[in-house]
Amino acid sequence: MASNAYQALVERLAQARARARQRSVEFAEQSRQRSEEIAQHNREREEATEQRIREIRQRKEEQQKAADDPNAKNQWLQRREAEDSTFQFGEAEETEPEPKPQPAAVPAPPAEPPQREQVSTQPQSKERPADDFDDEDFSNNSWLD
Secondary structure, three states, rough: OOHHHHHHHHHHHHHHHHHHHHHHHHHHHHHHHHHHHHHHHHHHHHHHHHHHHHHHHHHHHHHHHHHHHHHOOOOOOOOOOOOOOOOOOOOOOOOOOOOOOOOOOOOOOOOOOOOOOOOOOOOOOOOOOOOOOOOOOOOOOOOOO
16 A cells, blocks of 8 residues: 555656646746847837937938038028917808809999989088087187187
C-alpha cells in the first residue's frame, strides 16, 4: 500500500509540475507578445515625434524666411479681410429667388383725364385773420417787434 500511495503522490507531483511548466510557458509567451506590442508602440511614437519635429522645423524655416522678407513689416500687406461685423439675431432670413421677369403687357389706353378744379387767379392774402392764430404757426409772428 505504501508503494501505491507513494506512486499516487509521485504522479500528482508530476502533474502539478507539468501544469506549472505549462503556465510558465504561457506566461513567458504572453510577456513576449506584450513586450513586442510595447516595442511596436514605442517605434510608432518615435516616428510620429520625428515627423512632428520635421514639420516644426519646416514651419520655423518658413517663418524665418517670412520675417526676413522686406514686405513682412508692411502692415498694409498684413491686413486681414474685412469680416461681417453685423450681429445676427435669431435665424438668418432666407433669400428668396428673384422672380422671373414677365413680358411687359401692353398698357391700356388711358381713360379720360379727370377734370381739374378751377384755380383762382387772384392772389390770396398772406395774413390770416386775427382769430385764426395757431401757436405753432410762426408765419403770423413778427420777430422784429
